[in-house]
Amino acid sequence: MAKWLKLAVETDEAGADAVSDLLLELGAVSASVAPRSGEVLEPDPQDTPLWQQCVVWGLMPMGAPLDGLSERLAAASARVGAVEFVDDAHWQHSWRQHAVTRQIGGRFWLLPRDAPPVDGPALRLDPGLAFGSGSHPTTRLCLEWTACADFSNAHVLDYGCGSGVLALACALLGADQVVAVDHDPQALQATLDNAEFNDVEERLLVGTPEVCEGRTFDVILANILAAPLIELAPRLTAMLRQGGTMVLSGMLVGQAAEVSAAYPGVDFDAPLVSQEWVCLVGRCLANRAGSE
CATH class of the missing domain: 3.40.50.150 (Vaccinia Virus protein VP39)
Structure with missing residues (x-):
């Protein structure tokens, strides 16, 4: 059974922070911003135009109080573009597309838990439902x-x-x-x-x-x-x-x-x-x- 609602809210650069704050206020456990292309938003200076139209993804528990959401989003010049139903297993493992394998400052490795052994100290990570893959x-x-x-x-x-x-x-x-x-x-x-x-x-x-x-x-x-x-x-x-x-x-x-x-x-x-x-x-x- 699905436990989460994944909302895609379409907005622009000026409204992204307000939409993220609203989703978190309503109980979202995470909110992330991406350009309409669907890529994770980590803008380079030359990529500034990607900010003009963006999507705020919010992960909400089923049963979150969403009454009046459309009206509040409309006031921020935003609207819900898509809704997905996801379960814990799907969400917890979807982070792996952004998992990193990297040596940090020559002192230790940051790895997914199931990565092969490396030479030197290593931090092996599974973020679960929390923000923070290190990417x-x-x-x-x-x-x-x-x-x-x-x-x-x-x-x-x-x-x-x-x-x-x-x-x-x-x-x-x-x-x-x-x-x-x-x-x-x-x-x-x-x-x-x-x-x-x-x-x-x-x-x-x-x-x-x-x-x-x-x-x-x-x-x-x-x-x-x-x-x-x-x-x-x-x-x-x-x-x-x-x-x-x-x-x-x-x-x-x-x-x-x-x-x-x-x-x-x-x-x-x-x-x-x-x-x-x-x-x-x-x-x-x-x-x-x-x-x-």
Whole structure:
């Protein structure tokens, strides 16, 4: 029996964020943007025209409250173009078309779980129903940063962990403890499953954002979206130890300045950019979390 509705909402560049937010508000467990051609949207600068007309794909549980959806979409100059019914097995395995086999910074491999053995440390991943196969530019930027970082004795927070790929990478690279949080129960389950498969579960604490209360961190990673990064700025800054490192991604080039301005207590380096997506890395200038 189908457990999910996969909605294709046709819109344009200006409406894509609003449509994604609306679908998530109505209970979507994921929302992704693609041009009308159907390819996954990872725009190069020369591919900007692909943004003009796009499709927002939303994965909704059966029974999600969709009354009035058409009217709300019409107000955003959008409409439902297609509806598919999918089951867990189909959705969980469809991610493999985007699965990656890649060596990250010469330090470790990122692989699907069933990939053949490789020479060196490896992180084997199955995102399940959560976002995070490691294929998106924002995830790749964060992973490349982890490969250059020293996690000795570090306490790390992955805020919005998705499949757990960033949290697991930090644990694999030697972090003492990693806290991985997300609002999505599918993300938490995927992170737990991947942690167990990669034998790092003893150094991982997985839960909703409430588990962060009273904790401070040497490293905070948040690969989410520009709007929540801005909204969460006071909370994330308060949890970062003096001299600690903040890693923020999930924003486009045109959004980076606004996100950076929301973190006045963090001294950011020059942005890391891939295909118009940005990762900001900086250090805490003041101990806003207090001493431990």
